[in-house]
Amino acid sequence: MSTYTPAQIESKWQAAWADANTFKATRTEDKPKYYVLEMFPYPSGRIHMGHVRNYTMGDVIARYKMSTGHNVLHPMGWDAFGMPAENAAMASGGHPKDWTYQNIADMKAQMKPLGLSIDWSREFATCDPEYYGQQQALFIDFLEKGLIYRKKAVVNWDPIDMTVLANEQVIDGKGWRSGADVERRELVQWFFKISDYSEELLSAIDTLDDWPAKVKLMQANWIGKSRGLQFSFSMVDGPDGHDRVEVYTTRPDTLMGASFVGISPDHPLARELERDNPEIAAFCAECRKGGTTAAELETAEKKGYDTGLTVRHPFDTSWELPVYIANFILMDYGTGAIFGCPAHDQRDFDFATKYDLPIIATYLPEADSDPQLTEAYVPLKSESVHYVKGFAGEPVQTGDDGVNAAIAFCEENGVGHGVTKFRLRDWGLSRQRFWGAPIPVVHCDDCGVVPEAKENLPVELPYDVTFDVPGNPLDRHPTWRNCACPACGKPAQRETDTMDTFVDSSWYFARFTSPDAATPTDAAEAAYWMNVDQYIGGIEHAILHLLYSRFFARAMNMTGHLPDSAREPFNALFTQGMVTHAIYQTPSNTAARPIYHYPEDVEVRDGVTVLKATGQEVEVIPSAKMSKSKNNVVDPDNILAQYGADTARWFVLSDSPPERDVEWTASGAEAAFKHISRVHRVATDIAAMTDATGQGDEELIRATQRATLTFQVSGTLR
RNA sequence: GCCCCCGUGGUGGAAUGGUAGACACUGGAGACUUAAAAUCUCUUGGCCGUAUGGCCGUGCCGGUUCGAGUCCGGCCGGGGGCACCA
Numbered sequence: 193m194s195t196y197t198p199a200q201i202e203s204k205w206q207a208a209w210a211d212a213n214t215f216k217a218t219r220t221e222d223k224p225k226y227y228v229l230e231m232f233p234y235p236s237g238r239i240h241m242g243h244v245r246n247y248t249m250g251d252v253i254a255r256y257k258m259s260t261g262h263n264v265l266h267p268m269g270w271d272a273f274g275m276p277a278e279n280a281a282m283a284s285g286g287h288p289k290d291w292t293y294q295n296i297a298d299m300k301a302q303m304k305p306l307g308l309s310i311d312w313s314r315e316f317a318t319c320d321p322e323y324y325g326q327q328q329a330l331f332i333d334f335l336e337k338g339l340i341y342r343k344k345a346v347v348n349w350d351p352i353d354m355t356v357l358a359n360e361q362v363i364d365g366k367g368w369r370s371g372a373d374v375e376r377r378e379l380v381q382w383f384f385k386i387s388d389y390s391e392e393l394l395s396a397i398d399t400l401d402d403w404p405a406k407v408k409l410m411q412a413n414w415i416g417k418s419r420g421l422q423f424s425f426s427m428v429d430g431p432d433g434h435d436r437v438e439v440y441t442t443r444p445d446t447l448m449g450a451s452f453v454g455i456s457p458d459h460p461l462a463r464e465l466e467r468d469n470p471e472i473a474a475f476c477a478e479c480r481k482g483g484t485t486a487a488e489l490e491t492a493e494k495k496g497y498d499t500g501l502t503v504r505h506p507f508d509t510s511w512e513l514p515v516y517i518a519n520f521i522l523m524d525y526g527t528g529a530i531f532g533c534p535a536h537d538q539r540d541f542d543f544a545t546k547y548d549l550p551i552i553a554t555y556l557p558e559a560d561s562d563p564q565l566t567e568a569y570v571p572l573k574s575e576s577v578h579y580v581k582g583f584a585g586e587p588v589q590t591g592d593d594g595v596n597a598a599i600a601f602c603e604e605n606g607v608g609h610g611v612t613k614f615r616l617r618d619w620g621l622s623r624q625r626f627w628g629a630p631i632p633v634v635h636c637d638d639c640g641v642v643p644e645a646k647e648n649l650p651v652e653l654p655y656d657v658t659f660d661v662p663g664n665p666l667d668r669h670p671t672w673r674n675c676a677c678p679a680c681g682k683p684a685q686r687e688t689d690t691m692d693t694f695v696d697s698s699w700y701f702a703r704f705t706s707p708d709a710a711t712p713t714d715a716a717e718a719a720y721w722m723n724v725d726q727y728i729g730g731i732e733h734a735i736l737h738l739l740y741s742r743f744f745a746r747a748m749n750m751t752g753h754l755p756d757s758a759r760e761p762f763n764a765l766f767t768q769g770m771v772t773h774a775i776y777q778t779p780s781n782t783a784a785r786p787i788y789h790y791p792e793d794v795e796v797r798d799g800v801t802v803l804k805a806t807g808q809e810v811e812v813i814p815s816a817k818m819s820k821s822k823n824n825v826v827d828p829d830n831i832l833a834q835y836g837a838d839t840a841r842w843f844v845l846s847d848s849p850p851e852r853d854v855e856w857t858a859s860g861a862e863a864a865f866k867h868i869s870r871v872h873r874v875a876t877d878i879a880a881m882t883d884a885t886g887q888g889d890e891e892l893i894r895a896t897q898r899a900t901l902t903f904q905v906s907g908t909l910r
Numbered sequence: 911g912c913c914c915c916c917g918u919g920g921u922g923g924a925a926u927g928g929u930a931g932a933c934a935c936u937g938g939a940g941a942c943u944u945a946a947a948a949u950c951u952c953u954u955g956g957c958c959g960u961a962u963g964g965c966c967g968u969g970c971c972g973g974u975u976c977g978a979g980u981c982c983g984g985c986c987g988g989g990g991g992c993a994c995c996a
Contacts, residue, residue, distance in 0.1 A: 231996095233996090234995090234996050236996090271996070274995080274996060275994090275995070275996085276995085276996085347994075348994075356994075357994080358994040358995065359993090359994055359995075360994080360995045360996095361994085361995090362994095406914060406915060407914095409913090409914065409915095410913070410914055410915095410990095410991075413912095413913050413914075414913080414991090414992085414993085416913095484993095484994080485992070485993085485994095486911085486912075486992050486993075487911075487912085487991095487992060489911090490911040490912065490992090491911050492911090520911085538911095539911075616993095617993070619993080620993080620994080622994095623994065624994090625994085692994070693994095693995090693996070694993095694994095694996090697996085730990095731914095731915085731990060731991085732990065732991070732996085733996085734914085734990080734991070735913095735914095735991065735992085735993085736991085736992095736993065737996085770989095770990095817989090846922095846934085847922055847923090847934085847935085848922055848923070849922090849923075852916090852922090852923090853916095853989085854922080855921085855922075857921080857922090857935090857936095859921085859935065859936060860921085860922075860935065860936095862935090863934080863935050863936085864935095866948095867934090869948095870949090873949090
């Protein structure tokens, strides 16, 4: 009987693979290709079990495809721009660049012992000037093709730190460092015209046969195609230049239930009114307090201000409706104005109740229903309803048919027209931060906004910056922004905004096909390796990252950087579950928050989980996301040292189906180790067993079945 | 608030609308051992029963069906996303 010594076995084979360049991807036309990719990591400094699980899945597929005659591309890189590096620089000095590259070195050292089949020769970080310089070239090409434009957009503004805050830096409407009330403020920013592709990004979802249905549904809902009526109310006595209020509604069938018109505090009419009316100005200012997130806006207490203005109902000009400024109406969806129908929309109902506005039902559940509603009546799809109020006395219908009939009726009577709208907004890419790819444009007094010349790329980040005060160091750098205008040659100023980190991750998969090319991609390499055959990552990227990448592939196709066949870049998508771990906690006498204990400090005695040191009973919260602050993180280094990579890999793939969460448990890890040990033992003893009298046959069959499966996942026991 | 997903033994989980709990972990019993570990065998949803066996069971309530873990409606609980976290 031989002993299983993973440290020796794994290091031996890993060295052999490295020497033989086993995992180097080479383009040869005699073999089919296979491109497997895991979502690349942010270099936080330590890998965690989620990474192990993610890369193991890709590794299993890569090894399988290699063994079936494919040229396999299985690369790895680093999503290296972002706020944590700046936060680290602010907290402890140093430079984001040094922090980031050190973290990359540390994480790579942790990943190597996992024995992954990665072609490390293609490695890059998005903060490498060679990478973001090519990204700047893409920006310039997109700009030329009209895929990028500038407009005003709101940001979270911290009035004490005088800086823009990310949503996660706004806590309960206050700046995370200053504690000041955050305000919404408008800045001129750059946008990708992703909305040009709304229809195509939506309809092409049908072609993504190997994507999870739920991701496709989430993307479809995000794009949010709707059919509705756009029309305008005429104002009874509006200010100059405001004789109509344009609204969009998906429920024109309830138009006879209108009881008010609501406009966003950022609507042009509200802007006009607040100029002369301090009370309105104060109300709008109040509405602009707090963060910019949809969740915050929609859960905030509904507030309205009666402007005193009225509009005429389109079907009865003697019927006047009050105009309210309301804090829950978003300027950037629809027209920034709505008609309120309290009887059939709960939000409008709450608003009408609060401001004592009429609640007019256009239909009721039954003919003899009490018309005094206590909540909005929104019928189920299958439910038939009784109409009490329709257009020109005629009843309408519920559902899509009712909406279409209402649109047709309104169009016939000269009230607006049917339109198709999308919820998808253009993608704002400007960030008022240092640690990102500089937006390669120059502001010239004579020429205006001019793209940097490609021969001057990359526009590189300076190293001599400090983070002792909040804000973007590029703004206050003494010389960096000074440059010559690429058009006229006169002195000009660089843009100091950098790009959203989602830009970096929207085309890295294409760059992996030719990481050293002098252009963003190499046509022959991209044509051979694209698309990604299997993409693997977390469900948290189901919408933004994947949608942006789908847009980028189209934009790169339009600008000649990707072939037509790569307009949908990911043939198959797999969304893996998280690796979780129990939290062990005891109540604290002094703080509201409990005391969290490390797994190694607790044990089970007589079925009760207790602290080893004191015997005190511990509350166990199962299956919680691993978090440093909860002391429930399992460090892959320790697991690898104790059991070896194959055990860790086997456990995170076998204990729970790959798409579901897996709870890391010490007993489960122990069991996985026993299993791998058993496979190893039997495999190495097969010769001896077959020499014997044949009594080992049954054992051999079982062992062979286990080994076949295990080899697919771990692969190093050969 | 809106969109999406999930809920089955002590645990991870399995079940094209057709015998619920495959497989595995833990636990229990046993074999081997001076002993322990390791390994191997049996056993392990709950309740009643010495037993043959019976009853109850897939978060809750209702519906469709000859038949529901599975389909439909409504709840409850947990999770993910909501456009400047990555």
